[in-house]
Amino acid sequence: MKFSHLTAAVAVALLTAMPASAETRVTYKSAKSTSSYYQMAVQIAEAMGKASDGEISVTIEESQGSVQNVMEVRARGGDYVFTTPPVLVKLAQGGKAMFEGKGDPAFDDIRALFPIPSLTMHFVMSEASGATTFDDLKGKTILLGKGSFGAREGEKYLGLFGVQDDVTIADVELSNAVPALKNGQIDGFVTAGSWPAPNVVEAAASTGVRVVSLSDAQIAETKRTKLVIPAGTYAGQDEDIVTTSLPVVAFTTTKMDDDTAYQLTKTYWEQKATMTASAKWWGGVDADLMANITGKIHPGALRYYEEAGFEITDDQK
CATH class of the missing domain: 3.40.190.10 (Periplasmic binding protein-like II)
Known part of the structure; x- marks a missing residue:
């Protein structure tokens, strides 16, 4: 009986230590459902799921605008990805304009992943x-x-x-x-x-x-x-x-782990040609748009860019 109890305890411990699923879940907050940017979000979600054989699961959330996307950083976790013009991130971090009196330390943790059509x-x-x-x-x-x-x-x-x-x-x-x-x-x-x-x-x-x-x-x-x-x-x-x-960029925060940020960024760029075949607006996205990222890039995404040979500025690191 003692041996049996011990065996059961070890089994429970092993099961507890194992991940419940290899699936990575991400919430992608974009724009109104009637906009082209919402359609882009759907395409990104489909591309992520297909390229990763379902290991990356992206849930799309409708948004009322870029300001809302930035503001929600305060209450979101490491699975949050959102789109917004980089200038709004700068304003949020400085507590200026529409963010005056609404500053939050969480805004300083915002990091870029990849540019999307402007x-x-x-x-x-x-x-x-x-x-x-x-x-x-x-x-x-x-x-x-x-x-x-x-x-x-x-x-x-x-x-x-x-x-x-x-x-x-x-x-x-x-x-x-x-x-x-x-x-x-x-x-x-x-x-x-x-x-x-x-x-x-x-x-x-x-x-x-x-x-x-x-x-x-x-x-x-x-x-x-x-x-x-x-x-x-x-x-x-x-x-x-x-x-x-x-310019519009997909952002997350430092709460996202490096491996997830790396995989999201790598998959995005590797699937861009496939997405362009179904929607021409992706044709305007290339390495030149990296210059539109005026803030810091997430360390996980940065790892991909360095591996792929993208030109990254010191301010982006």
């Missing part, structure tokens, strides 16, 4: 409008949308480039931009998202549009990152589009 500004004008520059927007009716980054940024640019008082802002939802353009209700619309942008693809194919380029001087005024959309991205687009972007 929020890219598109000033889309119908061919019938004849507009190819910001000065040409004078006298035109433009749809900005409401409450989004693109709407706020679009309004800012109209003011910066001196055409705000000469433009009529349409009271139409951005979701109706393409039909409104087709029926002549508007001359153009402003949208921000990954490129190729689905609504711009639709407008270019069905109506014919021109996406307005910015000069280097105008880009400098916006204080945003320059981005070039290659010629041929949209129907009828024979030249590169020079515009601005707001």
Whole structure:
């Protein structure tokens, strides 16, 4: 009986010491379910699960915005991955702007994993409008949308480039931009998202549009990152589009263990080609976007980047 009890005790101890499962569970908080960034999150989750033979399980959570994603760091654990522009992480760590009076030591523990497609500004004008520059927007009716980054940024640019008082802002939802353009209700619309942008693809194919380029001087005024959309991205687009972007990065915190961060980052880059085959917006992600990470990279992710030969700055280490 004593031997039997001893054997049972050893067995229990061994079972307790063994992991319940080799599966790594991650929660990925992205954006609203209707956005392209939510679709990206779904693609990342599928790619992670497939490439790891189910060892990495990613659960997608809908978000109301990047600020919320950052704020939730305070209450989340080591399985939390979220997307946000790096500038918001910097503001959170400094307790500035929308984070004023809401500072928390947890913000200092935020670390980058990998860049994802940037929020890219598109000033889309119908061919019938004849507009190819910001000065040409004078006298035109433009749809900005409401409450989004693109709407706020679009309004800012109209003011910066001196055409705000000469433009009529349409009271139409951005979701109706393409039909409104087709029926002549508007001359153009402003949208921000990954490129190729689905609504711009639709407008270019069905109506014919021109996406307005910015000069280097105008880009400098916006204080945003320059981005070039290659010629041929949209129907009828024979030249590169020079515009601005707001970088977006997938982050976690130092609570995540190094092996998980390493595996997530390695799998992301190795599956990017497969994801690009099903969604062209991944084609705009390459090693050059690493420069958009202005904060520190998670040690586990850093291990992958050093193995893969990525150029990493001292500030990112």
